């Protein structure tokens with residue numbers, strides 16, 4: 429009898445927990461890192477359950493670690509803040525006596541200022557400091573005193589600040605190769621998308637390229653959300669549109685990520701609504717940064733190539749018994765840096781493209797950006813030198829971790845690979861990556877046009 433009674437008492441508690449945690453899983457690229465590693469809520473320095481975490485290979489010593497990070501939790505951009513101020517202003521100007529949801533939002537304190545414009549939030553600094561400490565705890569040999577850390581970042585303020593927070597997290601006990609390492613600005617690798625003319629013309633500045641996203645905004649699923657939100661706010665549905673509803677949903681996500689509070693904005697949405705808004709966010713990432721167009725991922729090959737150049741160099745140095753010149757490479761960029769690279773490598777690819785009209789069929793899709801690139805997302809490549817006598821394996825092995833969890837390699841489904849197999853699997857991409865050609869716009873042949 430006792431267990432049953434206990435279960436009956438627990439049920440309301442469990443339901444309450446599920447309700448408050450409910451929307452957090454659907455915030456896409458605005459998700460907290462804790463959504464993918466829930467054990468961090470209790471202890472931000474915990475390495476997590478051993479089974480789910482990274483089991484490092486026995487009889488192998490790590491030679492090089494390359495970490496590509498997304499910056500930590502940030503404030504909304506100026507544009508998002510402007511749209512929020514507009515929506516909030518509109519709710520404040522209306523008499524809301526008969527409408528509790530609208531009254532609660534009118535009473536909400538608008539505290540975001542445009543000058544916050546996408547900057548790193550205090551929570552973002554903590555994200556990075558904690559991540560640094562966990563990585564150092566997982567790879568103590570690499571993060572040991574006096575190892576050289578090569579730290580690079582995108583030129584964006586939030587990324588530079590994230591890099592500085594990461595370094596601070598490693599603490600003063602680590603003497604990082606004499607001089608306090610400077611953060612190198614490297615937009616060529618961290619913001620390759622800004623320098624790829626073909627991507628800019630075909631995707632970034634091309635409204636037609638987003639037609640699936642725009643169609644979903646006008647489709648039946650979003651229409652249902654709009655009607656519900658309009659009714660909750662006692663507004664005529666014509667006064668709302670998908671962009672305004674998205675701003676309200678974004679504000680719910682920002683308040684949770686930045687302030688750790690469930691704001692009244694969240695009460696506008698049910699879990700089903702949140703799934704629809706998550707899909708809208710994923711659709712945009714899919715067409716703008718993922719598999720939607722080849723150039724999205726192709727433009728990241730310059731970064732992919734650089735990763736292999738550094739791995740090659742470390743293998744060469746190891747073979748000739750030299751010290752590894754770059755044992756630790758940490759680079760801070762954006763969701764837009766990681767997502768194309770993961771697509772280039774073939775990860776999280778669904779059988780069917782994400783489209784405006786297959787929302788239901790994509791319910792169990794792999795491409796969920798909240799699971800792939802939340803704030804502080806990290807993709808880590810580790811190169812090992814292994815003792816062949818003990819392992820009877822190849823000397824050089826690699827592992828990949830996404831958000832601190834081992835990733836199965838595409839070519840084997842295993843979480844460890846020989847470096848040779850890894851490199852061989854991607855040889856076509858590596859050999860055919862000439863950034864200038866990949867990103868060059870097709871030249872209009874004036875002569876040919878004249879002759880037409």
Ligand SMILES: *[C@@H]1O[C@H](CO)[C@@H](O)[C@H](O)[C@H]1NC(C)=O
Nearest residue numbers: 629630631634635636637638
């Ligand atoms: C814009 O995108 C559409 C759809 O992919 C494509 O057909 C068109 O060629 C693109 N326009 C430019 C200028 O690249």
Ligand SMILES: *[C@@H]1O[C@H](CO)[C@@H](O)[C@H](O)[C@H]1NC(C)=O
Nearest residue numbers: 448469470472687688689690
């Ligand atoms: C966030 O809020 C939850 C619930 O109110 C609380 O348990 C948790 O400790 C808070 N986390 C932080 C980092 O303040």
Ligand SMILES: *[C@@H]1O[C@H](CO)[C@@H](O)[C@H](O)[C@H]1NC(C)=O
Nearest residue numbers: 836837838839840841842853
């Ligand atoms: C990996 O596993 C998936 C699903 O189990 C399977 O479809 C695929 O063929 C496997 N790939 C390899 C290379 O073994």
Ligand SMILES: *[C@@H]1O[C@H](CO)[C@@H](O)[C@H](O)[C@H]1NC(C)=O
Nearest residue numbers: 871872873874875876877879
């Ligand atoms: C341009 O078109 C003309 C006529 O078709 C052709 O002879 C010439 O080789 C083309 N030039 C380039 C650079 O493709």
